Amino acid sequence: MKKLILSAALLLPSAAFAQPSSHVAWTADQLNFVKAGNPQKGEELAKTCSACHGEKGISASAAFPSLAGQLPTYLYKQLQDYADGSRDNAMMSGLAKTLSKQDAADLAVWFGSQAPAFQSRTVMVYEKAEKLVKSGSSERVLPPCEVCHGGDGKGQAVDIPALSGQNADYISATLKAFKDGTRRNDIYSRMRIIAQTLTDEEISELGYYYQNIKK
Numbered sequence: 711m712k713k714l715i716l717s718a719a720l721l722l723p724s725a726a727f728a729q730p731s732s733h734v735a736w737t738a739d740q741l742n743f744v745k746a747g748n749p750q751k752g753e754e755l756a757k758t759c760s761a762c763h764g765e766k767g768i769s770a771s772a773a774f775p776s777l778a779g780q781l782p783t784y785l786y787k788q789l790q791d792y793a794d795g796s797r798d799n800a801m802m803s804g805l806a807k808t809l810s811k812q813d814a815a816d817l818a819v820w821f822g823s824q825a826p827a828f829q830s831r832t833v834m835v836y837e838k839a840e841k842l843v844k845s846g847s848s849e850r851v852l853p854p855c856e857v858c859h860g861g862d863g864k865g866q867a868v869d870i871p872a873l874s875g876q877n878a879d880y881i882s883a884t885l886k887a888f889k890d891g892t893r894r895n896d897i898y899s900r901m902r903i904i905a906q907t908l909t910d911e912e913i914s915e916l917g918y919y920y921q922n923i924k925k
């Protein structure tokens with residue numbers, strides 16, 4: 711019950727972040743459009759992504775996120791956010807503008823259907839991260855990460871991404887970007903509110919914690 715109250719509090723739009731954070735609205739039509747993406751066409755288009763995200767969506771460098779096995783709806787939203795400026799990145803923004811909405815849906819469905827990344831089998835304990843993931847922090851009114859991202863980090867429909875197997879460096883970098891507001895495309899500021907309370911040490915541990923979970 712406590713968990714539910716805490717996460718409900720996070721869903722309330724905050725006056726500090728009044729402007730819309732994304733132009734994607736998850737209507738039934740929008741969902742069906744993404745679901746109907748054509749994976750064969752997506753596979754063709756994905757050749758232009760492979761230099762950074764790997765041939766099958768498992769990225770070659772820790773600086774680039776892996777896309778394999780990610781929720782197609784999450785991937786589609788990110789591509790729209792880059793294209794309309796809701797999310798900025800020197801490498802992605804220009805490229806996303808060249809894709810039609812249909813291209814984005816085709817790519818999202820193909821990458822989502824690929825076998826997910828799994829970086830490392832090292833068994834390590836990240837105590838601070840584990841506590842945040844499983845229990846949150848009552849002093850900071852933080853719900854556990856797993857309330858939204860799932861106990862196994864697999865994400866949840868519609869827009870909560872999978873984190874398991876993702877590159878630790880990318881996870882930390884994007885958490886820092888939510889923390890300082892350079893990434894601001896999370897609807898209802900759900901991640902910015904959380905990231906603002908995290909220390910750099912916790913952010914770094916959280917990256918390794920999720921990288922080491924098998925998807």
Ligand code: HEC
Binds near residue numbers: 761774799802
């Ligand atoms: C030159 C390298 C490069 C190329 C080519 C590239 N990307 Fe990216 N991509 C990146 C980087 C770097 C990021 C992380 C940017 C950030 O932090 O916002 C990223 C992020 C993404 C994300 C967000 C992932 C997440 O977990 O939030 C998606 C989706 C994506 N790229 C899709 C694509 C697709 C589809 C293509 C091909 C059409 C492509 N990218 C081509 C470098 C690249």
Ligand code: HEC
Binds near residue numbers: 884
């Ligand atoms: C209230 C629900 C909620 C909680 C709790 C939550 N998240 Fe998120 N998280 C989201 C949503 C929604 C997004 C997608 C934002 C967007 O649309 O870009 C997200 C995105 C992310 C991303 C970006 C992934 C990518 O591929 O770019 C990371 C990393 C992340 N969350 C980590 C965490 C961590 C670590 C915690 C716990 C400290 C946490 N989240 C708790 C809802 C939540």
